[in-house]
Amino acid sequence: MQQLVMATNNEGKIREIRPMLEGVEVLALKDIGFTEDIPEPYFTFEENALAKAAAIAAFSRKNVFADDSGICVNGLNGAPGVISAHYSGKRDDEANLQKVLSELKDVTDRTAYYKAVICLVWDDEVYYFEGICTGRIIEAKQGEGGFGYDPIFVPDGYETTFGELPLTVKNSISHRGKAIRKMVEFLKIRSLPE
Numbered sequence: 304m305q306q307l308v309m310a311t312n313n314e315g316k317i318r319e320i321r322p323m324l325e326g327v328e329v330l331a332l333k334d335i336g337f338t339e340d341i342p343e344p345y346f347t348f349e350e351n352a353l354a355k356a357a358a359i360a361a362f363s364r365k366n367v368f369a370d371d372s373g374i375c376v377n378g379l380n381g382a383p384g385v386i387s388a389h390y391s392g393k394r395d396d397e398a399n400l401q402k403v404l405s406e407l408k409d410v411t412d413r414t415a416y417y418k419a420v421i422c423l424v425w426d427d428e429v430y431y432f433e434g435i436c437t438g439r440i441i442e443a444k445q446g447e448g449g450f451g452y453d454p455i456f457v458p459d460g461y462e463t464t465f466g467e468l469p470l471t472v473k474n475s476i477s478h479r480g481k482a483i484r485k486m487v488e489f490l491k492i493r494s495l496p497e
């Protein structure tokens with residue numbers, strides 16, 4: 304079975320990604336003995352995803368993928384974007400989401416999109432897979448599921464938030480689901496006999 308290291312400590316991401324990678328043995332950072340925070344100092348999803356994947360590939364000498372993602376709110380000029388994880392100044396989902404709600408108080412355009420960029424380091428080559436999910440930010444939290452900004456994000460075509468929708472539905476339309484499925488297709492082709 305193919306082995307892949309998932310370069311993240313984010314439990315929300317791990318919960319979502321594992322069921323989408325059937326047939327692949329997914330190793331978490333703790334499985335490879337990596338216990339530090341991985342720096343993500345850049346201003347694009349692509350650069351941060353590469354920084355995370357490359358750091359873990361160098362540590363483990365295995366094939367690795369990293370997801371860098373965030374939510375971009377159009378009425379806030381794309382914020383929080385790449386700093387979604389610590390928009391309030393700390394890594395605190397509730398404080399981050401409340402900051403977005405308060406900044407949107409007098410803003411009419413509440414459309415937004417989630418973006419995920421996956422960087423795969425496979426046999427020392429680098430590949431990228433991207434997914435976007437459009438929707439809007441509602442005025443108050445609804446639902447306890449998901450993570451991050453999910454209780455305030457309603458995807459296009461739905462009336463309920465990602466915090467209310469079952470994980471299988473979220474994965475079928477989410478930014479991360481789209482990016483992961485592209486990577487899965489790539490891995491299937493890669494593992495065909497030559």
Ligand code: IMP
Nearest residue numbers: 370371372373374387388450451452453
């Ligand atoms: P990073 O990729 O580690 O920089 O962090 C991504 C951050 O973006 C998360 O901590 C969340 O705040 C936000 N985010 C990304 N994807 C999702 C999602 O699917 N649901 C909710 N929040 C998300």
